[in-house]
Amino acid sequence: MNFFTWKDNGLTNDCSSLDAMASRFEETANLMKKLSQKGFKLKKIQDGQLIIHSDPEVFDQWGFISEELPFKQLCLIPDDETLLDS
Numbered sequence: 860m861n862f863f864t865w866k867d868n869g870l871t872n873d874c875s876s877l878d879a880m881a882s883r884f885e886e887t888a889n890l891m892k893k894l895s896q897k898g899f900k901l902k903k904i905q906d907g908q909l910i911i912h913s914d915p916e917v918f919d920q921w922g923f924i925s926e927e928l929p930f931k932q933l934c935l936i937p938d939d940e941t942l943l944d945s
Contacts, residue, residue, distance in 0.1 A: 861918035861925040862902070862911040897921075 870887065874880045894910065897917060902909045909926075912918045918925065 860911050860913060861915050861923070861927060862909040863923050863926050864907055864909055866907065894921075 871880045871883050874883055897912075898914070899910050899912045902911050915925075
């Protein structure tokens, strides 16, 4: 399962006004809604929250980098030697 950790530390640290903070929250909310519509899910763990998706292709289309352990990521790479012959 592809995932990345969601941390909102400092989401508004660089904002200079309440309007700027509101805009930042609205942008973040819109992103969360789009992710949800595309099938991303929130998984709570002891240390925080993960955003997960069961389809590696959808995950990659968004440009996210999976935080899965390297050996699990390697299991997702097709073992097709014909790709090397191209």
